[in-house]
Amino acid sequence: MGIVLTNRMREWIKTGCLLNVTDKRGSPHVTIARKIDSVSDDEVVFALTKDEYSVIKDALSKDSWVAFGIIGIGSIRFCYQFKGKGKVKEKGDTVYLTVKLLEIYCTKPGCYAGLRLDLKSPEELEAWEKELWTDSPKKK
Amino acid sequence: MVKLTPEMKEALIVPGKGGSVIYLATSSIDGKPNIAAMRYIATMKDDKALVADMFLLKTKRNLKENPECSIIIGHPIDSGRDWVFKGKAVDIEYGFPPEFDWYGITAKEVLDEWGDWHHKQPPDEVPPDVVYSHPAQRGVVVLHIEEVYSIEKGKVGEKIL
DSSP, X not given: OOOOOOHHHHHHHTTOEEEEEEOTTOOEEEEEEOOEEEXXXXXXXXXXXXXHHHXXXXXHHHOOEEEEEEOTTHHHHOOEEEEEEEEEEEETTEEEEXXXXXXXXXXXXXXXXXXXXXXXXXXXXXXXXXXXXXXXXXXX | OOOOOHHHHHHSSOGGGTOOEEEEEEEOTTSOEEEEEESOEEEETTTEEEEEXXXXXXXXXXXXXXXXXXXXXEESOSXXXXXXXXXXXXXXXXXXOTTOXXXXXXXXXXXXXXXXXXXXXXXXXXXXXXXXXXXXOOEEEEEEEEEEEEOSTTOTTOBOO
C-alpha cells in the first residue's frame, strides 16, 4: 500500500527536519534541513545548503536510508518519524535530497510509541491522526 | 577528552527547567537509521548525557547491537544551542550489576539518581494531548560524548569539541 501523507504531516514537515544517515560502521550522521523544497504524497525534497549536506554526504553515498523528525516546536507537537531512501541532485549552491518515504512511525509517548503507520490506508491514517491531533504549525 | 561547556549542560536538561527537547539518533548494525524525540535529558560529570528509557523500541534494540549514538538539540532551534553530541551509548536497565561501568560511570550512580525520573522531574510543561498517562521507566541511556559538532546556520558540521 502506498504512502499518502496527511495534510497535517505535510505542513509540519515543511517547518524543517533533522536527518539521520548512517555509515558502514553504523555511526549516525545527523544534519539539519531548514528548507524543504516540496512535499508530495510519498516524497519529501529537502533543499540543503552545502554545509548541511557535507555532514551526510559520505554516508549517504554508501547507504541511502534516511530517517527524519521535525525541528522546533514540531518535536513536541508532531510525534512522528519518517524513513525512506534518499537520492541527491546538486544544482548550484543547493543540494536537493529527495527522500522516497517507505515507513512512518508514531513517536507519541505512551501506547502509540513505535506504532507503524505506513501500513494503514490513507483514509485510515487520516482518521487515526484526526483522533489524536488537529493542530497545524503557525504560519511564519 | 570532551568537556561539556556550562551552556551545553544548561541545554541538556528537561524543557520545563529551561532545557531542550532532544533527538536520539541511532542505527541498527546493518545501517538503518532511527531518530526519535525525547524529553527526559540530563548530564552527569563532564562528558555524559542521560536520557530516560521509557518508551524506547528501535532505539533500545539498536543500542543493544550498536552503541554508536548522537543526541541533537531539536527544540529550541537557532537559539545558540544548535549542537550534535556524538559518542557511544548504553541503555542501563534495571538488573544491571551496580558496578557496571560505562566510561567511568556506574549503573548504581545512574539509577540511584535518575532511575525514577518521572517523579523527580514530572512533565508539567508537556501539552495534555502529548503527555502520557502512565510512564514505565525501564532504565537510563547513557551517552559517553566523544565529539560535539554544530548544526548552526552557516556552520553545520563544524567541530566544536
